[in-house]
Amino acid sequence: MTRTKRASSTDVARLAGVSQSAVSRAFSAKGAISDQLRQKVRAAALQLGYRPNALASSLITNRTNMIALMTGDIANPHYARTINAFSLGLQERGLHVLLISLVDGQKVEDAVEEVLRYRVDGVIVISAALSAEVGEACQQVGVPVVLYNRYVKQPNVCSVRIENSDGGRRIADFLVDEGHQRVGFISGTPVDPTSADREEGFTRRIAQRGAEIVARVEGGFDFDSGRSGFAQIWTGQRQPSAVFCASDLMALGALDAARHDFGLDVPQDVSIVGFDDLPAAAWPSYQLTTIRQPVEAMVKTGLDLLMARINDPSATTQTVLIPGELVVRSSTRTSGAG
Amino acid sequence: MTRTKRASSTDVARLAGVSQSAVSRAFSAKGAISDQLRQKVRAAALQLGYRPNALASSLITNRTNMIALMTGDIANPHYARTINAFSLGLQERGLHVLLISLVDGQKVEDAVEEVLRYRVDGVIVISAALSAEVGEACQQVGVPVVLYNRYVKQPNVCSVRIENSDGGRRIADFLVDEGHQRVGFISGTPVDPTSADREEGFTRRIAQRGAEIVARVEGGFDFDSGRSGFAQIWTGQRQPSAVFCASDLMALGALDAARHDFGLDVPQDVSIVGFDDLPAAAWPSYQLTTIRQPVEAMVKTGLDLLMARINDPSATTQTVLIPGELVVRSSTRTSGAG
DNA sequence: TTGAAAGCGGTACCAG
């Protein structure tokens, strides 16, 4: 019984002996229709395996109930949990997710162009890769955009992000408080403002406190770059007593490098700090000191901003900054003095 | 200049002084149209910020170029990398991803129902949660389905999966070869056939080889259940010399429990084996012996199956079994004898 | 409440 063509509202109407309007009303929540008629329609629909075509209706309602989620590498656990939270949150709100993975070399504009063809009701940008062009293009066609942990000097684009600079500052304070005077830093992808901001706050405060950054290497936010970054630092001219990595994943790599590639004792020989508070940061093997990103809260905020704009496109745009929380575990030395 | 209404092909046609058909052709790859006309149309389109409405065209072409990806917990690294691979592969093929996260309590049928409204060209099921109903519903409306690491006794549904039973068998052989006689097992979610198959192959072969399963606990595929599962095993009546966990994530938890909660030496005191070969399995802290799932190859196969069915719905359905590969690292003891 | 008819934004067939 393979049917090559799906039943349409016309088919249902014919079978039920009612008008097409009746079918439409039977499936719409606020349709003014008698129970009796609705029953009849539903029965016919069931018999034909009819399901309303959401795309056809979008044509007239101007709502697709689809939101584009533009992301970077999903395999990166930080993105993974963010996507997960957004995906669940959107579904709870009755929206569907059009997932776009930005590939490294890919032209961002093309991806946006593509998405706009699908008439999504909104766009959420999580990726590290894009920014201004997107806001531009979407704004022109009136599609609300929310930037997650990104920002752009553009008006009319909402964003939520963690206080990166402040996070870096807290880590600097913490390390100096614990007696560190020579520290190192492993950055994320060079172009990423997230990494830059964390570094800025860190660097500035380290200097203010009279400590010194004796090594800095460029990483790429992934495990391996943390591992090789640490190696580069440790084999360099001056060895720091603590290394701050711009992301947890890199910190895990750095920690493993310290322990397993160099046979060091962490935190006695060197302290390691990350940023994000991934689940793995709490695993017994790592016990990483880090800045916690309250993902749930951030995602909720992002969704609220998006929904607000969708429901009222003229609503003022907002930028919400969310403070991180220093989570001290045992990858960092605690000074005897307290 | 915020426009509340987007330009349509009619608008472009009017501005360019051409027919609507011309606009359509100008944006379709195989449109028989002169370069000159195309230029003119494109210019007008650019001026109006026009983009073809993919949804409207789907109405007539019966193709949306959207594929539903139904998944479980994205935060689980195993799912994350699978989704990543599918997402990239689909994009390469010019398809878009409608991402559906199955929530635990959620009725699967509802999710499918929802997806079918969007007229996706195909469905890929990665989740642990669903199976038969989906195939049923989709098949009735002629939407190709591919099951990833799932199966169902249903005809007309394609699937790819790793040889779970065989993987369990190989691990049993490996452990016995290395001199283990008393082993333990931590399962995944009880209802999951993936876990059951791995266990079946493992258990049977362990018995065949004259070794013994001295402990078995139920886990849930996550880190914590591996950790607590190991604790349960180790504090039980008889301690095994090796524990096989139905997934890597659980194995990492078990390994951490052994080392950090019980102060054991892995692999001297106890060997730990997982299944999946997550990136983390290769991290220096873990060095987990496991069965590698060739994710890229499996996903490619899944996509090929899906595309074949989309292009020819009458194509015969296939089930592809892909063998896993035993990856021996240092979480397992190597017998001196070799 | 119910039905008829006019589109929503495109595509495809047809004649020229």
Added chain:
DNA sequence: CTGGTACCGCTTTCAA
């Protein structure tokens, strides 16, 4: 190659 026209499946006035 180009334009006219019917129609995809649904929602939404507007009358009845």
